[in-house]
Amino acid sequence: MQFTLNGREVDVAAHPMRRLLDVLREDCELTGTKEGCGEGECGACTVLIDGQAVVSCLVPFAQVDGRDVRTIEGADAQALQRAFMDHVGAQCGICTPGMIMAAMSLGPDPTRKQMQEALAGNLCRCTGYEAIYRAIGEAKRANRRTPLGVESIG
Amino acid sequence: MSSFTERAVGRSVARKDGMGKATGKALYADDLTFPGMLYGRTVRSTIPRGRVRAIRRNFDADGFTVVDCRDIPGKNVIALIENDQPCLVEHEVRHVAEPILLLAHADRERLLAADVDIDYELGTPVLDSATSGVVFKHIRIQKGDVDARLAAAERVIEGTYRTGAQEHVYIEPNGVVAVPEDGGLAVYGSIQCPFYVHRALVTLLGDAVNHVRVVQTETGGGFGGKEEFPSVIAAHAALLALKSGRPVKIIYDRAEDMVATTKRHPSIVRHRTGVTRDGRLVAMDVDVLMDGGAYVTLSPVVLSRGAIHAAGPYRCDHIRIAGRAVMTNTSPNGAFRGFGAPQTQFAMEVHMDRIAEALGLDPVHLREINALRPGDTTATGQVLGSDCSALETLQRAVEVSGYAEKRAATDTGRRGVGISLFYHGSGFTGSGELRLASRAAIELTERGVQVLTSSTEIGQGTRTMHAQIVADALGVPYESVEVAQPDTSRVPDSGPTVASRTCMVVGGILQRAATEMRQRIGDSSPAEYFREHGSLRVEAEYEQPEWIQWDDETYRGDAYATYGWGCNVAEVELDPVTLEVRPGRLTAVVDVGKAIHPALAVGQIEGGSAQAIGYALLEHVVMRDGAMANGQLTNYVIPTTLDTPPIDVVLVENPYPGGPFGAKGLGELPMDGPAPAIVNAIRSLGIDVREIPALPEILLRASARAPGFAIAGQRKPTTAGR
Structure with missing residues (x-):
């Protein structure tokens, strides 16, 4: 899957139905994004996709294909x-x-x-x-x- | 000595862990990985009571490590007070979600897919604490002659008050990684009390390891939920790591964390109070029942603190408090911020409003005439000193909240206002601190000074506040003081991080250690001393003030070295159609002795108050057949931004001379007052609520009782008879 992660073009091989949260934490080693509930209620896993705040525990990895993903590690904050x-x-x-x-x-x-x-x-x-x-x-x-x-x- | 004079105490200096947390760099248990690491999983009972007849593994064992009770090299217990809780079920099941079998595998998908069937012989569970015949602990507190005074009282007011279970909902669920090392074992985890876990693992593993080391990782909230429970998850990971010879990580998902771990003890408290017509309390008879769940865990001490606080911050010469904690077939209930006191003070404070209603008195006036003053004695006979601030917090809260005008404006039947007065003992109860004999150390390093304690940073600001105390006692800049990560092989046992003791008790030991170090290094600065003499370590131990007298047998004496005092004024808005209650502005006036770090202190009060608002109005643990039926954040609701009202905090500093720079305990105090203040605000609208969470269903039932409740000066609510 090719996408932009914290301003850099990346190509990450992971199952398309894995949670974006897990791909970020495990495959990309960006552990600043946290898991609190796994059901979209707590917001600890919030990241930006194309500038929109989303809970990454509810996003299948396939959905970030070609998109811009920002985590706390790359946030201009x-x-x-x-x-x-x-x-x-x-x-x-x-x-x-x-x-x-x-x-x-x-x-x-x-x-x-x-x-x-x-x-x-x-x-x-x-x-x-x-x-x-x-x-x-x-x-x-x-x-x-x-x-x-x-x-x-x- | 160096000429450094800028003080850190009393200033809101930069917290030591602030940037790590704001940038996402801080490492929590689930952020750690080790080479060859396996994932662990716990197979749990699905029945509340019975016996295990057979366990069938319906999966390909390839790559799996499987542990049952026969794999335990030492004692099959979670060592705590009574050692009655097994680490893994042998035969008897006492609650749903009791651990039976442990699995580990490198592939998480395969681990979660592994199917295990368990056959049970079903028993009949005890699910109602009121009918339980197994009592874990009785406590009796006796002062004066209650029966005679009740019989002679001008009025006697009775009532029964109930509080529900509460789930901690630290946003980081429980998690640990156990790592074999050099014939021993290291456990890294989200832990409030590393030495509790250490003791549990040593008991469990016996001679199978040559050492055990427990290291606290950054911890995403505790609130008591990571006080005793981490011994369980650490024991499981340790057994799997020992058998597999590989690191094993166990991280609970939210549902497992909510269903399988501890909660606040549900309570039923009965009051019978004799009063004079003008409102003086002459005799109090209090009965406290707490639901301990399936094993003893910490129930005796939760009951103890609850019972001691059950008479509230009031003067009364004749008091009897009878408490018992009983067994039921549910997951064990355990430590939760406040530790029994929020339950009993909820009852007392709502009862005070019922007394005011019965006598036609203003609730503030009733509290004013009865509030404890310096020189008064508590239920255990403790004579209070000048560090007692009940009256001052009450008067300040009434003043800053505009209570009187708001109370006069409750006529609309929609906007209510209520008050609560409360206190909270700082540190372990009675002789507890003496038995703990906590130690803390400071050490000169080439970078400056390092603080060594087992007190954990769980968000409340331990690292920052300890560094401030040491910096000022030693006369060095705050920035030059580092705080070591709690690792049981490196730090002395400073006791658990609980009971509002980390600042007052452990901070006090650190202050003494720093003062001694200052004397030992003499005229040198720490850096000069280090260059000339190398490292220097000074360790100090808790010293109990000589005046403290306590008798564990009779429950008489100085229950706590000092108390924090507080008063809440809560506003509510009632929806007359749905009977939903929206919390309005909450005022909290609290005496913390000395705010070492004002912003942290305010943060504790705001956050604790929000947790108590949830306890009062939203947080409903639904139990079905002995298990939490709403173990998800979707249907167990904690306050969001939209549910949390503005919280006005006023800090009062009436120092405790025995605390570092005058500090008292403050972490638990804010949990005690908001629930009764909110319920009293609902009561001001004419609805006779006596339990929490005060859900619309509860209000509906209370409204149905309203006709008998209408008293002078109070309008019948518009919702009555609906």
């Missing part, structure tokens, strides 16, 4: 990642890669409601989501001075 760090948006961290992939679709200065809707398919059992909203709010602040968010952490 430094501002989000930094803000998750600064605002303790990650506690145990198992939902974090999926949460960040799902948050990438949000525009600048998202409202609480927009964040709730964008992340409705991503379960977090640690944070109660408040710190995640604080992190995304910071990362998506329209007038951020620097894309890498070097504001002091304290």
